[in-house]
Amino acid sequence: MSDPSKIKSDSEWRAILSPEQFRILRQKGTEPAGTGKYEHSKDQGVFTCTGCGTPLYKSSTKFDSGTPSLFDIRPPAIPGAVSRHEDRSFGMSRIEITCTACGGHLGHVFKGEGFRTPTDERHCVNSVSLNFVEDNKV
Template identity: 65%
Template structure:
């Protein structure tokens, strides 16, 4: 797996992340850089099923193909697998339990968590539960789309 090649300080990330309004920028920073979570069913990609590629919102690295996305009913975008090498897994014990955190391999941006053994009808029996704020979607023709 690749190492984090796009390392920046928190101040550098604050300066470049999202040119949009301050409230979105603050939420974007809280989730991607401080490992926060957006509220369930509030993200733009939860019920989004167009054909294309989901990339890291911070560094534009392709992370997930739409062919691996499924409706888990959890309130966040769910994928059963990532593009090989694009996502790195870490043990997260922050809530008094052990979970698997997933981050963008290229920039270290927090994406969400992986849950195993939930018996979804998918090839991997995994659910990558990803924050919409951590993603940008490009349709099958490579055109960036907002939800």
């Protein structure tokens, strides 16, 4: 369920997000492949929503796949932080993931790709949608 204190109008979001952050978080855009700032990061900590600061993923769920990829365990590492929605854009059916608190677009879930994750899922998350807080700074 969204957090009413983190819901904003488009004009409010435009005032606090960069144009690229707004395009991805609020207009469901995608950053170009291979450009993610967290793609090769091995640091320990928590990934938070760029829009509202809500903790979304623990770094222990990040893995190498050629894109900024994370997985969600059952039960989730941070319960209720990430919501799933059916996305039927571009003539296909996918699972979109959003920040539960503010509704910001994070990316999509892909299943059955053979990655060695506990759920055989890859959360392909736009780095622009995330900030990172190291464990010793949480």
